[in-house]
Amino acid sequence: MAASPGVEVYLDLLSQPCRALLILLECNQIPHTVRTVALRKGENKTPEFTKLNPMQKVPVLVDGDFVLTESDAILKYLTTKFNVPEHWYPRQPERRARVDEYTAWHHTNTRPHAAKVFILEVLFPAMSGSPVDEGRLNRALSQLDETLDKLETMFLRRQPFLCGDEITVADLLAICELMQPLVAGRDVLQQRPKLQHWKSRVQSAVGGAFDRAHAVLYGARERHKAKL
DSSP states (O other): OOOOOOEEEEEOTTSHHHHHHHHHHHHTTOOEEEEEOOGGGTGGGSHHHHHHOTTOOSOEEEETTEEEESHHHHHHHHHHHSOOOGGGSOSSHHHHHHHHHHHHHHTTTHHHHHHHHHIIIIIHHHHHOOOOOHHHHHHHHHHHHHHHHHIIIIIITTSSBTTBSSOOHHHHHHHHHHHGGGGGTOOTTTTOHHHHHHHHHHHHHHTTHHHHHHHHHHHHHHHHHHHO
């Protein structure tokens, strides 16, 4: 029997959830082909891509005739379909519910609050040529601080990972968001040793896949630094 060609994933690695998806694929050696979609070039708005995802967003997964959008759904689909260690998305109801609890919270807290800092400090100034609006940035940083407080007290607490003793897809989604402000040289975990230790545990758990997924972001950081 011929080996499965695997899944196709449409990614832009400047996108936080795209990086989370790539880390999961690489860590678990799920056969895959990456199709790069450069958002900055508008490649997400082509007729071909729009046919795959009318929302014109990445990531998108294609598995044979099955097309799936939304990072949370894609991550959980992969952990369910492929033979990956159970800890990524546990089958035990209470443990799985903890992962679902975080990922539901993530999309209205960690994701928008970390992304807003990146948008205000990097994206808007680059697109408009205007200086950073320090007032709006400081308000966004204050909002992100509140989110980081909750990450520490509500989710991480005294356990090694956000949802328990082992890494899950929740940790991937969270850390990739919190890396985004690094493009401007801003380490949002700098004054938070508890979250820094959590980040180190995530990096150790996924190995080289972490830096490979973030290579594009590191490059963007260096380009941004050179312009200052």
